[in-house]
């Protein structure tokens with residue numbers, strides 16, 4: 180890894196200033212208020228403006244829906260996005276199914292969908308998990324049966340985050356129940372406005388909105404099939420690898436590592452700012468207390484260590500760093516840290532209280548920490564598989 184500083188030329192500095200101005204203009208207090216109210220991880224006006232810049236697929240080539248940003252500009256954009264605190268769940272997950280569309284959709288569908296993803300008018304959610312399967316995705320039961328040029332889908336998807344705001348779901352279905360698990364699956368890009376689809380909300384303790392999606396005799400044209408019949412596992416391989424931080428284009432991933440480190444940074448900054456206003460019983464500023472400083476430094480070091488981590492290791496570390504920080508800093512703050520948004524005395528818009536609730540989910544979605552540990556064991560340490568391959 181190269182840790183040397185990156186020299187920025189004048190053009191790049193101008194890009195940085197312009198990027199910061201963009202986020203200052205578009206990530207308004209109303210955007211934050213809507214996110215606190217809905218927990219959707221999405222704001223339509225912001226997402227459209229973001230898409231108009233090509234930043235949903237920031238590194239993809241211009242002409243394929245992207246902005247063609249080089250790695251330095253992409254990182255600058257990401258840093259400013261992070262600083263703005265914009266709701267990003269849907270803009271970060273949509274590039275994953277977009278990869279499957281790019282690789283497996285017919286030409287017409289690919290052109291339309293990628294153009295829409297690129298300009299922010301189309302978003303896609305991940306329709307993988309079901310009530311009885313998450314880690315073992317190949318066990319999905321949602322059934323798709325062919326009838327002429329159509330497929331009839333019946334079943335239930337669980338935790339389909341963003342279904343209420345997305346146009347499509349990347350839906351993993353079982354098309355051959357008699358075949359071994361992985362060889363009987365097919366993937367469809369299901370338009371979410373089809374008759375027979377019902378989206379029901381789930382609100383998590385962490386304030387996130389996700390969904391149960393019911394499919395009741397939903398008729399989907401074969402036009403929306405991605406890849407071959409019963410070849411669905413291959414269709415998911417690029418989106419899943421990217422989600423786990425192991426894809427060739429892993430900068431497209433909603434890299435749990437980076438996102439959770441951003442949250443840990445926000446939490447630390449909020450607590451430090453609050454501590455600057457606090458004195459102990461003897462009138463000494465709390466920030467001068469060596470034990471307090473050591474605890475803050477430990478969080479800062481955890482963030483730095485995560486910055487240098489890569490792939491699934493980054494996600495495991497960052498999820499843990501956020502959990503450690505949320506619990507330790509909350510203890511440091513005492514009751515003030517538990518005050519919710521809007522309560523008198525709530526700290527920094529109640530960031531500590533929110534992070535404490537938000538933290539548990541970070542070890543679950545996008546594959547649990549245990550599944551990421553299995554990946555590290557198998558793909559990086561060369562240990563045997565923990566579960567038999569069917």
Ligand SMILES: Cc1cc2nc3c(=O)[nH]c(=O)nc-3n(C[C@H](O)[C@H](O)[C@H](O)COP(=O)(O)OP(=O)(O)OC[C@H]3O[C@@H](n4cnc5c(N)ncnc54)[C@H](O)[C@@H]3O)c2cc1C
Pocket residue numbers: 304305306307308310311312313314315337338339340341383387389540543544545546547548549550553565566
């Ligand atoms: C807020 C939220 C948003 C989500 N968004 C989406 C989404 O948009 N789309 C989507 O498809 N899914 C989504 N999910 C689902 C998420 O990906 C799954 O919950 C997750 O993969 C775990 O699956 P499960 O809940 O079925 O738990 P299980 O797979 O039943 O796991 C239960 C426990 O067993 C452990 N375990 C299971 N298998 C193994 C193994 N082989 N080795 C070691 N330990 C194992 C797990 O780590 C876990 O601790 C979301 C979940 C949450 C909470």
